[in-house]
Amino acid sequence: MTLDAFFYPKQVVVIGASNTMFNLGATICNILKHVQYNADVYAVNRKGEDVGGCKGYVSVLDIPGPIDLAVLITPAAVVPKFVKECGEKGIQHIVIESSGFSESGGEWLRLQQEVDTYAQQYGIRYLGPNCLGVLNTDNKFICFYGALPGVTMFSSFLNIPTGEVSYVIQSGGIGVLVLDAFRTDVSKVFKMVSIGNKADIDESDLLEYFNSDNTKVIGMYLENIQNGRKFFETAQKVQKPILVFKVGRTAAGAKAATSHTAGMANNDTIFEHACKQAGILRLQSIRELHSLPKMFTHMPPLRGKRIAMITNSGAFGGITADLLVENGLEMASISKATQEKLKQTGTLYNTANPVDLGPALSLQAFLDIYDILLSSDEIDGLLPVPNVWQEIVIEGIVELIDLCKKYQKPAAIYIPNAVDRILTIRTKYQIPVFESLEEAARALAVSHQQYQFLMKKSQ
Amino acid sequence: MTLDAFFYPKQVVVIGASNTMFNLGATICNILKHVQYNADVYAVNRKGEDVGGCKGYVSVLDIPGPIDLAVLITPAAVVPKFVKECGEKGIQHIVIESSGFSESGGEWLRLQQEVDTYAQQYGIRYLGPNCLGVLNTDNKFICFYGALPGVTMFSSFLNIPTGEVSYVIQSGGIGVLVLDAFRTDVSKVFKMVSIGNKADIDESDLLEYFNSDNTKVIGMYLENIQNGRKFFETAQKVQKPILVFKVGRTAAGAKAATSHTAGMANNDTIFEHACKQAGILRLQSIRELHSLPKMFTHMPPLRGKRIAMITNSGAFGGITADLLVENGLEMASISKATQEKLKQTGTLYNTANPVDLGPALSLQAFLDIYDILLSSDEIDGLLPVPNVWQEIVIEGIVELIDLCKKYQKPAAIYIPNAVDRILTIRTKYQIPVFESLEEAARALAVSHQQYQFLMKKSQ
Numbered sequence: 001m002t003l004d005a006f007f008y009p010k011q012v013v014v015i016g017a018s019n020t021m022f023n024l025g026a027t028i029c030n031i032l033k034h035v036q037y038n039a040d041v042y043a044v045n046r047k048g049e050d051v052g053g054c055k056g057y058v059s060v061l062d063i064p065g066p067i068d069l070a071v072l073i074t075p076a077a078v079v080p081k082f083v084k085e086c087g088e089k090g091i092q093h094i095v096i097e098s099s100g101f102s103e104s105g106g107e108w109l110r111l112q113q114e115v116d117t118y119a120q121q122y123g124i125r126y127l128g129p130n131c132l133g134v135l136n137t138d139n140k141f142i143c144f145y146g147a148l149p150g151v152t153m154f155s156s157f158l159n160i161p162t163g164e165v166s167y168v169i170q171s172g173g174i175g176v177l178v179l180d181a182f183r184t185d186v187s188k189v190f191k192m193v194s195i196g197n198k199a200d201i202d203e204s205d206l207l208e209y210f211n212s213d214n215t216k217v218i219g220m221y222l223e224n225i226q227n228g229r230k231f232f233e234t235a236q237k238v239q240k241p242i243l244v245f246k247v248g249r250t251a252a253g254a255k256a257a258t259s260h261t262a263g264m265a266n267n268d269t270i271f272e273h274a275c276k277q278a279g280i281l282r283l284q285s286i287r288e289l290h291s292l293p294k295m296f297t298h299m300p301p302l303r304g305k306r307i308a309m310i311t312n313s314g315a316f317g318g319i320t321a322d323l324l325v326e327n328g329l330e331m332a333s334i335s336k337a338t339q340e341k342l343k344q345t346g347t348l349y350n351t352a353n354p355v356d357l358g359p360a361l362s363l364q365a366f367l368d369i370y371d372i373l374l375s376s377d378e379i380d381g382l383l384p385v386p387n388v389w390q391e392i393v394i395e396g397i398v399e400l401i402d403l404c405k406k407y408q409k410p411a412a413i414y415i416p417n418a419v420d421r422i423l424t425i426r427t428k429y430q431i432p433v434f435e436s437l438e439e440a441a442r443a444l445a446v447s448h449q450q451y452q453f454l455m456k457k458s459q
Numbered sequence: 460m461t462l463d464a465f466f467y468p469k470q471v472v473v474i475g476a477s478n479t480m481f482n483l484g485a486t487i488c489n490i491l492k493h494v495q496y497n498a499d500v501y502a503v504n505r506k507g508e509d510v511g512g513c514k515g516y517v518s519v520l521d522i523p524g525p526i527d528l529a530v531l532i533t534p535a536a537v538v539p540k541f542v543k544e545c546g547e548k549g550i551q552h553i554v555i556e557s558s559g560f561s562e563s564g565g566e567w568l569r570l571q572q573e574v575d576t577y578a579q580q581y582g583i584r585y586l587g588p589n590c591l592g593v594l595n596t597d598n599k600f601i602c603f604y605g606a607l608p609g610v611t612m613f614s615s616f617l618n619i620p621t622g623e624v625s626y627v628i629q630s631g632g633i634g635v636l637v638l639d640a641f642r643t644d645v646s647k648v649f650k651m652v653s654i655g656n657k658a659d660i661d662e663s664d665l666l667e668y669f670n671s672d673n674t675k676v677i678g679m680y681l682e683n684i685q686n687g688r689k690f691f692e693t694a695q696k697v698q699k700p701i702l703v704f705k706v707g708r709t710a711a712g713a714k715a716a717t718s719h720t721a722g723m724a725n726n727d728t729i730f731e732h733a734c735k736q737a738g739i740l741r742l743q744s745i746r747e748l749h750s751l752p753k754m755f756t757h758m759p760p761l762r763g764k765r766i767a768m769i770t771n772s773g774a775f776g777g778i779t780a781d782l783l784v785e786n787g788l789e790m791a792s793i794s795k796a797t798q799e800k801l802k803q804t805g806t807l808y809n810t811a812n813p814v815d816l817g818p819a820l821s822l823q824a825f826l827d828i829y830d831i832l833l834s835s836d837e838i839d840g841l842l843p844v845p846n847v848w849q850e851i852v853i854e855g856i857v858e859l860i861d862l863c864k865k866y867q868k869p870a871a872i873y874i875p876n877a878v879d880r881i882l883t884i885r886t887k888y889q890i891p892v893f894e895s896l897e898e899a900a901r902a903l904a905v906s907h908q909q910y911q912f913l914m915k916k917s918q
Contacts, residue, residue: 172773173772249785252789253779256768285895285896315631315633319712321715322712418640423878436744436745438746
């Protein structure tokens with residue numbers, strides 16, 4: 001099965017889009033016009049009126065020619081009826097964004113069952129219900145509702161550059177947060193799917209799909225796992241990094257999540273163990289969904305555990321050593337011979353690990369030091385903490401990135417400044433800098449973990 | 460003993476300040492002129508030349524009138540000589556900023572011993588060596604070297620507003636990072652001391668001093684503890700919140716720290732236990748040094764463990780519940796009666812905890828909901844996650860802060876947006892907003908921990 005029709009539809013109908021005030025379907029028509037999405041887009045509503053420049057009809061059955069994707073955003077009660085009509089029209093892919101299904105419990109379960117009956121009858125695959133839909137930066141297909149050009153909080157997902165990280169998100173709010181954070185980061189989003197109640201297409205289907213397209217890194221925010229066996233078996237086959245944040249580490253968390261999107265609580269200990277078996281990188285916070293991918297998109301993998309820390313600011317050696325050890329890595333031991341080489345680059349405060357450059361050094365000295373450390377077989381990766389006192393420090397970081405590629409060893413860089421300054425420098429120079437030492441150490445740890453997963457999977 | 464002379468000196472001499480290029484002492488003279496520090500400032504150098512508008516002398520002994528504070532920033536080898544001269548002049552307080560003492564090992568230990576001999580002979584108390592000195596926002600006394608008006612990276616500690624949080628920092632770099640972060644936060648720094656090798660005045664002396672002045676919250680970054688018994692006994696007597704980040708949780712971290720400032724490694728398990736006994740809040744990251752104080756400066760204490768989570772964005776209920784439980788708190792159970800009251804404020808998505816307001820509500824509805832929750836005896840504190848879709852959401856937050864004071868219950872507020880937007884909103888409206896859910900949950904946890912410490916200490 002390919003899910004391409006959900007990401008590259010040639011004809012789209014938005015069922016429930018009208019010119020009524022606050023109509024959410026209309027925001028989808030408006031977005032697709034705004035980004036000049038290159039396909040036929042129709043609206044279906046009671047009056048058959050055009051919406052945001054999209055031709056309107058009373059029923060999908062009235063639309064001439066084939067339709068390969070329907071976006072359904074109507075009250076829950078009428079969703080089954082429209083699914084049936086889509087089936088009659090020969091539409092085989094639907095995004096059901098309407099809420100009020102099994103997440104609401106009780107009588108609403110009946111609606112869900114009706115939807116499933118029609119879907120089966122007509123061979124329909126659907127996303128949702130209770131979801132925000134699809135965003136594809138590759139061709140600008142967006143059916144997230146609520147996005148309004150010009151409204152700051154919602155404009156994060158309009159006209160964003162295309163990237164290499166694809167997401168499965170079981171909550172629209174988290175998706176928007178991730179997109180918003182990428183404005184000031186070097187990795188970019190490729191595709192994002194908000195899966196909601198995932199009554200049909202689930203995280204495993206999307207994992208398989210993202211394994212087959214140009215996605216480089218897969219990120220997932222899950223409130224539950226629909227089918228554990230299917231999920232872990234699929235993950236086993238995926239060589240790309242899979243970063244998963246799962247809610248419900250505690251019973252209270254699992255309970256709170258069920259009121260939001262329908263789903264059963266999962267035993268967290270079993271989940272943790274299965275992730276390790278299946279080669280899934282488990283995340284410790286929502287932030288890591290957007291902070292860690294750059295370690296995979298911008299740096300070679302960490303093949304060993306021995307890290308050299310380099311600073312021109314003195315203070316951070318002890319903290320870094322603590323963090324490396326707590327993350328299962330180690331402070332590399334730098335031999336006398338390598339220390340001798342380091343000494344020849346200038347006046348260093350400390351040539352053992354942490355290497356302390358002191359405040360005043362030339363660009364060449366920075367580059368020589370990076371080269372000596374990366375080329376040494378005593379060291380597997382770097383954690384540089386350069387204080388950006390002068391422009392040359394940034395120039396050094398830019399060249400360090402090339403050196404990392406040359407030697408196929410990664411550097412997780414942290415600039416010891418307030419976060420607003422870090423974001424400004426990162427955005428201006430497009431360098432993969434982390435926002436804290438904790439994040440940099442974690443990035444090295446997940447890079448090494450993924451390397452170990454790959455070794456195991458390729459055996 | 461009072462350390463007031465280090466923070467409110469009436470006559471200061473900077474020994475080692477000259478007009479040589481890159482002279483660090485000169486930067487201190489320049490700062491004190493730049494901030495128009497209201498006292499006599501002198502320079503001592505070989506030529507006896509004036510520096511940055513400060514009258515110059517060849518020796519402190521030549522300066523007419525008394526001096527109550529000397530700042531020493533010369534090569535290590537001549538420090539003992541100058542300490543002796545200070546003693547002869549009757550100067551009883553010295554900040555020794557020079558490095559190259561016991562942190563360098565070997566022969567340098569002899570210099571340290573000489574300094575101690577003279578200090579004892581003349582009754583001198585000193586800070587350092589190997590430190591950045593003192594910053595007092597109250598009267599603008601600053602003897603941090605290296606600060607240059609106009610140079611962005613160093614200007615964080617010039618002309619900053621005065622606040623209520625005082626710091627003891629065993630590394631200048633961390634101090635500058637903390638000051639830089641406060642530019643975009645609601646808490647502000649009162650006093651900061653960089654203690655370096657703390658061969659005389661140590662963290663315990665400063666803890667005692669900050670307990671006696673107008674400091675409201677005490678923050679500490681320590682690479683080692685000079686005298687464990689003295690430290691914990693002092694802490695026992697302090698009722699103000701003491702936030703401590705200590706390096707050396709692992710052996711590698713302790714080892715790396717010793718190359719930076721002189722100090723013995725301390726057993727971390729013993730330290731952890733002693734903190735709990737002495738009522739010290741142990742921090743989990745450097746960030747917490749500047750992110751957590753606002754919970755104490757801007758919110759009442761958390762007296763119980765039952766937290767209500769409120770959101771208009773759906774997604775964050777499960778994550779919050781996980782974090783609260785992992786932080787030793789709990790999701791408050793909201794009774795049917797209280798839920799009935801909540802229902803009368805408008806169309807809520809969920810009236811149980813997490814309370815989900817849905818996207819569109821009036822300011823009055825927000826305030827009614829905050830009031831119902833804070834006035835309920837089922838709830839000890841709030842964790843609101845308001846998505847700032849409209850201006851009224853921010854107005855609601857501003858009024859929430861007053862309601863927290865009225866009911867003497869705290870709210871740890873998180874806005875689910877990218878961090879740059881959070882910083883902008885926090886700075887513009889001066890509201891105590893946290894940068895992540897993790898941070899907000901931690902803030903509630905430390906607030907409650909401090910409350911429990913106080914209950915124990917006041918028995």
